[in-house]
Amino acid sequence: MSVAQTTPPLTLKPASGLIKKFSLTRAKEGVIKGLLFVCASLSLVTTLMIVWMFLTEAVFGIGGNTAFFQEVSLLDFLTDTQWSPQFSEKHFGILPLLCGTVVIAGIGGLIGLPIGLAAAIYLSEYAKPKLRRIIKPLLEILAGVPSVVYGYFALVFITPYVLRPIFQSLLGIDVDVFNAMSAGIVVGVMIIPTVCSLSEDALRSVPGGLREAGYALGSTNFDVSLKVVVPAAFSGIVASFLLAISRAIGETMAVCIGAGLMPRLSLNPFRSMQTMTAYMVNASLGDTPAGTIEYKSLYGVGFMLFLITLGMNILAQRVMKRFREVYE
Amino acid sequence: MTSSMTMDRTTDAATGFLGTRPEGSRMTIMQSFSDLMHQRQERETHKRTRPVETEVVAKLDVRNLNFFYGEKQALFDVSMTIAERSVTAFIGPSGCGKSTFLRALNRMNDIIEGARHNGTVLLEGQEIYAPDVDVVALRKRVGMVFQKSTPFPKSIFDNVAYGPKIAGQRNRKALSEIVEQSLKRAALWDEVKDRLQDSALALSGGQQQRLCIARALATNPDVLLMDEPASALDPASTARIEDLIFELKQNYTIVIVTHNMQQAARISDRTAFFFQGYLIEVDATQKLFTTPTKKQTEDYITGKFG
Numbered sequence: 001m002s003v004a005q006t007t008p009p010l011t012l013k014p015a016s017g018l019i020k021k022f023s024l025t026r027a028k029e030g031v032i033k034g035l036l037f038v039c040a041s042l043s044l045v046t047t048l049m050i051v052w053m054f055l056t057e058a059v060f061g062i063g064g065n066t067a068f069f070q071e072v073s074l075l076d077f078l079t080d081t082q083w084s085p086q087f088s089e090k091h092f093g094i095l096p097l098l099c100g101t102v103v104i105a106g107i108g109g110l111i112g113l114p115i116g117l118a119a120a121i122y123l124s125e126y127a128k129p130k131l132r133r134i135i136k137p138l139l140e141i142l143a144g145v146p147s148v149v150y151g152y153f154a155l156v157f158i159t160p161y162v163l164r165p166i167f168q169s170l171l172g173i174d175v176d177v178f179n180a181m182s183a184g185i186v187v188g189v190m191i192i193p194t195v196c197s198l199s200e201d202a203l204r205s206v207p208g209g210l211r212e213a214g215y216a217l218g219s220t221n222f223d224v225s226l227k228v229v230v231p232a233a234f235s236g237i238v239a240s241f242l243l244a245i246s247r248a249i250g251e252t253m254a255v256c257i258g259a260g261l262m263p264r265l266s267l268n269p270f271r272s273m274q275t276m277t278a279y280m281v282n283a284s285l286g287d288t289p290a291g292t293i294e295y296k297s298l299y300g301v302g303f304m305l306f307l308i309t310l311g312m313n314i315l316a317q318r319v320m321k322r323f324r325e326v327y328e
Numbered sequence: 329m330t331s332s333m334t335m336d337r338t339t340d341a342a343t344g345f346l347g348t349r350p351e352g353s354r355m356t357i358m359q360s361f362s363d364l365m366h367q368r369q370e371r372e373t374h375k376r377t378r379p380v381e382t383e384v385v386a387k388l389d390v391r392n393l394n395f396f397y398g399e400k401q402a403l404f405d406v407s408m409t410i411a412e413r414s415v416t417a418f419i420g421p422s423g424c425g426k427s428t429f430l431r432a433l434n435r436m437n438d439i440i441e442g443a444r445h446n447g448t449v450l451l452e453g454q455e456i457y458a459p460d461v462d463v464v465a466l467r468k469r470v471g472m473v474f475q476k477s478t479p480f481p482k483s484i485f486d487n488v489a490y491g492p493k494i495a496g497q498r499n500r501k502a503l504s505e506i507v508e509q510s511l512k513r514a515a516l517w518d519e520v521k522d523r524l525q526d527s528a529l530a531l532s533g534g535q536q537q538r539l540c541i542a543r544a545l546a547t548n549p550d551v552l553l554m555d556e557p558a559s560a561l562d563p564a565s566t567a568r569i570e571d572l573i574f575e576l577k578q579n580y581t582i583v584i585v586t587h588n589m590q591q592a593a594r595i596s597d598r599t600a601f602f603f604q605g606y607l608i609e610v611d612a613t614q615k616l617f618t619t620p621t622k623k624q625t626e627d628y629i630t631g632k633f634g
Contacts, residue, residue: 128441213478213540215439217491217547218468227494232481 054306057299068296077300083263083279085294092297094304096263100180100273104255105248107184107269108191112248113241115188116195120237123196124203125225136200143193150190151257154182158258167270178260178272186254191244198243202236203229235320242316246309252277276305361617361629364593385412387551387581388433393447395428397440402428405447406607408600415573415582417596417613419589421633424602426585430553433583434470435463451551468495471549475556477536479528479543484520487528487539491547506546514542515572534565541572552576554584558591570595589629593617601625 020026061067069077072092080093119139123132159175159182167173175181206229214224230237260272261282274282280298288294388410395403403425410416418426428437435456437443449456456466468491480487488507489497497503507524511517516538520531528539537557544552554573558566573582573595586592592599593613600610601624609616609625620626627633 207478209474209476209478210480212436212439213472213474213480213543214490216434216436216467216472216474217494217543218464219494220464223494227490228480 050306054299054303057296058303065291068293068300071293071296072300081265083274085283085297090293092293092300094276094301096265097274097276097279097301098304099265099267100255100259100263100275100278101249103180103267103269103273104184104187104259104275105245105251107181108187108248108251109241109245111185111188112191112244113195116192116240116244117199117237119192119196120199120203121225121230124200125221125229136197139193139196142189143197147190147251147253148257150186151183151254154186154254154258158182158185163270173270175270176260176272178258178262179270180259180273181269183255183258183273184269186258187248187251190251190254191248194244194247195240198240199233199237202233202240205236206232238319239316242312242319246312249308249312250277250305252281256281276301280305361593364590365614365618368594384414386410387412387452388583389448389450389453390429390433391448391450393429393432393445393449395425395432395437395445396443397428398442402605403432403445404605408607408610410581410583411598412581413577413579414597415577415584415595417592417599418583418585418602419587419592419599420602420608420628422587423604425605426600426602427555429602429607430555430583430585431472433551433553434467434472436467436472438463468547469549470551470553471544471547472553473537473540473544473555473557475559477533477540477560479531479536479539481527481529483525484528484531484539485524488543488546490543495547507542510542510546511539513545513576514538515568515575516542532565534561534568537561537565537569538572541569541576545576549580551581551583554582556585556587559587566591589617601628603628 056062056065056067058068061070077092077094079095080091081095082091082093083096084091123136127135155178159177159179162185163175163179163181168175210228210232211224214228219228255275256278259275259278261274261278262272263274263279264271266273280301283294283298288298386409388408390406390408390410393403393406394401406425406429418430420426431437432445432449433451433456437445445457451466451470455461480490482490485507488510489503492503492506497506508517508521511520516535519535520526520539528536531539537560541552541557558569561569570591573584576582577597584592584596596613598610599613599616601608601616601620601622603624609620609622611621616625617629620629
């Protein structure tokens with residue numbers, strides 16, 4: 001009877017050809033990795049440079065320059081109700097510009113978000129594949145139309161042929177040539193493709209098994225869409241909404257042309273208004289000499305805009321994360 | 329042999345006596361099925377609370393059903409009667425048409441593009457494909473549980489309450505009662521009663537599947553279609569689902585598709601064997617597994633192919 005066999009000791013053979021000081025393959029890999037890293041960090045570096053530019057021009061001056069907020073107090077900037085940098089009596093209250101932005105983005109959101117989501121539900125849950133293959137690219141073409149075209153559409157079509165007949169002739173409300181409503185409407189149309197395309201992706205990624213389970217419980221197509229698929233895709237839908245609103249806030253040319261250049265603290269959407277972006281375009285296109293307070297106000301407004309969009313994106317991230325935790 | 333058969337059927341399902349298929353073991357396998365039947369009969373006599381009904385009432389009656397996905401024919405001239413308050417199992421290799429047939433019974437195939445059929449499917453004498461039949465109402469009466477558990481990303485309560493809610497039940501108290509009753513019927517109540525508001529996705533696989541059964545029961549169906557409800561579950565969860573099916577058949581007509589022949593033998597009253605779109609044989613489970621009349625059936629259940 002042999003007791004537990006002893007295994008013979010393992011002998012190590014020296015490996016050949018494994019150690020190389022330099023190899024072309026490895027060098028190539030290194031170069032590729034470096035190039036990819038540069039590309040990946042490019043957007044981050046750009047963002048950091050933008051932040052640096054805002055900080056130096058708006059918050060603290062370097063090299064003898066005085067920054068915008070060193071000349072205009074933050075309190076005035078946030079509470080003054082007038083924005084008149086070009087007048088002799090200068091006021092730098094952001095509220096009228098903020099108001100214009102909020103009103104126009106709000107109208108745009110009220111129009112664009114529901115329509116975009118409804119279009120997404122239609123494409124994802126109702127449309128036959130053939131029809132979807134036609135409609136989706138068409139909607140995406142809508143996203144490719146230059147925003148200046150939308151601006152003129154608002155000015156030469158929506159205001160005179162839609163808003164004025166309805167509100168001025170019928171209801172007796174004065175409608176300015178340039179007005180926030182027309183700009184809001186075209187901004188709404190502009191964000192439809194964004195909302196629709198992203199929401200549709202979110203809806204379509206909901207597993208088919210959930211739909212089948214819904215149908216098996218006696219749901220109509222509408223029940224399944226609204227009570228099963230939309231809640232399951234909620235985080236993706238919210239993300240598309242926030243992205244679209246960010247886009248509406250940042251929209252420039254269409255609101256410049258549609259809503260005009262009149263900073264006004266008012267909630268009446270039929271008056272001319274100026275948004276933050278429209279002011280920046282106006283100020284940078286005009287003959288504003290570098291170094292003047294008007295020039296610096298550009299950075300003050302820009303910084304504000306940057307903070308708002310940043311805040312929105314952080315909010316979007318939070319919302320998505322929260323609902324992910326609950327649902328996935 | 330007999331003594332080994334009396335061991336816990338969970339272990340039996342896990343090891344599986346069809347695991348090895350030596351040539352010439354046919355008789356042994358037949359004998360095993362016979363033992364399984366015997367064991368089951370004992371269990372039934374213990375469990376049965378309802379007197380044995382003498383008259384068998386047909387719940388579903390399918391006549392000459394042909395089914396097509398586009399150009400491809402998936403079912404060829406299938407006719408079958410399914411008795412009320414019984415368990416009918418469909419077995420057969422993958423792609424044999426058993427799932428298609430199951431899904432034809434509550435018109436789930438309607439949502440697949442290019443699906444069409446001819447022939448008749450009668451539920452209590454009513455043609456379910458008749459033009460004036462309300463599919464939504466049909467699916468409430470003929471519930472379905474799928475292979476992959478599909479809880480909605482909602483709370484446990486909202487999952488079970490989904491069916492009654494879309495049917496128009498708004499009363500919170502009535503909903504609570506339905507949810508409790510359904511969860512009890514699905515043998516899940518004790519495990520979840522203290523966390524009804526938690527996400528259904530936090531439940532284990534076996535619990536999720538029982539939740540889906542509870543959700544199907546909440547619409548108060550009288551037929552329950554199950555498409556391999558236990559194939560993704562571990563043996564212990566499988567055993568629970570099988571026990572549950574056994575309980576449910578006292579009130580429901582159950583049709584189950586399964587890949588697991590032992591499962592069919594354990595739980596069903598009648599078994600139908602499908603092969604390449606044809607219904608080869610349908611008979612009392614005991615008879616089909618011990619003395620099948622068709623050669624293909626015998627080859628399949630003895631493990632010669634499939």
